[in-house]
Amino acid sequence: MNFKKIHHIAIICSNYTKSKDFYVNKLGLDIKQEIYREERDSYKLDLTLNGEYIIELFSFPDAPTRPSYPEAQGLRHLAFEVEDIEGSVKELNQKGIETEEIRLDPYTHKSFTFFEDPDGLPLEIYEI
Known part of the structure; x- marks a missing residue:
């Protein structure tokens, strides 16, 4: 293995709107990209910190x-x-x-x- 760095951390949230507000408006992370995947009824929000891609925030219906x-x-x-x-x-x-x-x-x-x-x-x- 020749790992260079951690690419990202994926988080599945229970309330997409609330978590998006928390990470973007309260913690100050920047949105790189936001995608709604209709076939999954799921959002994927890519977040950066100081220009570095760090978090993928997902929503999935009925996630345990x-x-x-x-x-x-x-x-x-x-x-x-x-x-x-x-x-x-x-x-x-x-x-x-x-x-x-x-x-x-x-x-x-x-x-x-x-x-x-x-x-x-x-x-x-x-x-x-």
Whole structure:
């Protein structure tokens, strides 16, 4: 294997309109492309961060739910780098997004905290 980088992360949401608003208007990701696939009654939204393609947001009718919390099996969380964690937490809170208390990583001595997307997917901000 000669992996270069992670190409994207795919997320299936329960409410496309709500999740699109969350990732675009609250977190500030940019839309690269939005496609409605009539044969599947499904949307696919390609999102970028600083020009880099990172998330595919999907909607599927009647998609089953999955346990989603940081210690559940499977994907643990999706983390975003920030330079000012306190300012980022304040901005998230002003947008109605609740965050956990800021913690300190005992190994890297960097600050981080968690919050959730509209479907409860754990998201992290990590101060660099």
